[in-house]
Amino acid sequence: MEIPYTISTRPDTGLWNAKVGIWLFLASEVMLFGGLFSAYIFLRIDAAPGMWPHGLLNVPVGTMNTAILILSSVTVVLAWASLKMRRYRAYWWYMLATILCGVIFLTVKLAYEWPQKFEHFGAYIKPEALGKYEKYLGNERRTEKGLEPRIEITGHLHSQNAKEYEVALDPVNAEPDNPAMDRPHFFPLPVTDKIATIEKEDVERATMFLPTHSAYFASYFTITGLHGMHVLGGVLVFIYMWLPVSKRLYQRNPEHLANRVEVSGLFWHFVDLIWIFVFPLFYLL
Amino acid sequence: MNNPPDISQDPKEYEEYAHGVQKHVRAYLMVGALLLTFTAITVALSYVDFGTRKANIGIAMLVATLKAGAVALVFMHLAAEKRLIYRILIFTGFFVLGLFWLILLAWYDYPIFK
Structure with missing residues (x-):
């Protein structure tokens, strides 16, 4: 059975069917991500002072990944334009570039950014014990300057026993009164060799930077995870369209392949569009 | 911006057609460069203190909306659908x-x- 209107337009819609299909799918995707973004806004407004962390993500790496995704949006639209001009060789190269961009994006996220977070440790101090750790928090100065209080000590978990944690401190806790630590840095500062001992009875909760750490990381991992799954889906579809099986379709009917690339390209641009909002919301603000 | 028209089998018409698509390609490249520039601007603006965090969020979201608009209008062809x-x-x-x-x-x- 032949699928109707894969190339020719349907008289009542004025469009070939897959195009209507992909836009309806993208409409549902807007609602899916819209729900998650509204949850993000809700959680962020709800966060008590000091409970929404800033500057924990690697901004240069995030910027690079944003650039890679934008670049892939350009290459996929060039791949489609090449098919429209019946230049298969150029299409093949542009599609390969798109696939590589997607793979690099995912590799950076899964093999570098996320594991780095899993190795990082944070301990939220109980309100009544904050004074005891003032030398790591610098809240007297922050209160004077009208800044949000620091209630968490972060770094690498050096060791722990039944009673206490030993943490190699992040610079923000190693030099809490340094004005340079009031704002996040573009290049992440390495963990210092200054060790702090934190008694477990003074800790409200302590965890690695996992979804359980905070509403911030819960929404970060949920949204970037779902976005990453979309990138993976797009890459798999593009691989199929890059393989010889699609060349056979091109030889049979080049416009059919061009239309397939157009709808998968529309999905890819949408994934790029979501990242355009994810990047500033989680990395910069 | 319109979508490139359907291809013609006539060599002369094809030449004109390919030339038309090339124009679109130039637009795609320009928008790509614009998006990269605006990404750099977004990062730079996040290190500028606009008084309150709300102001910083508002400005960053404005830039993000402009970028998303460019992607939707040009790459996704919404300018003429x-x-x-x-x-x-x-x-x-x-x-x-x-x-x-x-x-x-x-x-x-x-x-x-x-």
Whole structure:
């Protein structure tokens, strides 16, 4: 059975069917991500002072990944334009570039950014014990300057026993009164060799930077995870369209392949569009 | 911007057609460069203190909306699409705005926001 209107337009819609299909799918995707973004806004407004962390993500790496995704949006639209001009060789190269961009994006996220977070440790101090750790928090100065209080000590978990944690401190806790630590840095500062001992009875909760750490990381991992799954889906579809099986379709009917690339390209641009909002919301603000 | 027209089998017409698509390609490259520039601007602006965090968020979201608009209009060809696609998107916009409106309702309903 032949699928109707894969190339020719349907008289009542004025469009070939897959195009209507992909836009309806993208409409549902807007609602899916819209729900998650509204949850993000809700959680962020709800966060008590000091409970929404800033500057924990690697901004240069995030910027690079944003650039890679934008670049892939350009290459996929060039791949489609090449098919429209019946230049298969150029299409093949542009599609390969798109696939590589997607793979690099995912590799950076899964093999570098996320594991780095899993190795990082944070301990939220109980309100009544904050004074005891003032030398790591610098809240007297922050209160004077009208800044949000620091209630968490972060770094690498050096060791722990039944009673206490030993943490190699992040610079923000190693030099809490340094004005340079009031704002996040573009290049992440390495963990210092200054060790702090934190008694477990003074800790409200302590965890690695996992979804359980905070509403911030819960929404970060949920949204970037779902976005990453979309990138993976797009890459798999593009691989199929890059393989010889699609060349056979091109030889049979080049416009059919061009239309397939157009709808998968529309999905890819949408994934790029979501990242355009994810990047500033989680990395910069 | 319109989509490139359908291809012609006539060599001379094809030449004109290919030339037309090339124009679109130039537009795609320019928008790509613009998006990369705006990404750098977004990062740079996040290190500028606009007084309150709300102001910084507002400015960053404005730049992000401009970037998303460029992607939608040029890469996704929304600058010139068929009416049905716009109809689908109007419905989507209505429902997604409704979704965000629920947050506003909660703002008045939920004591912790006050």
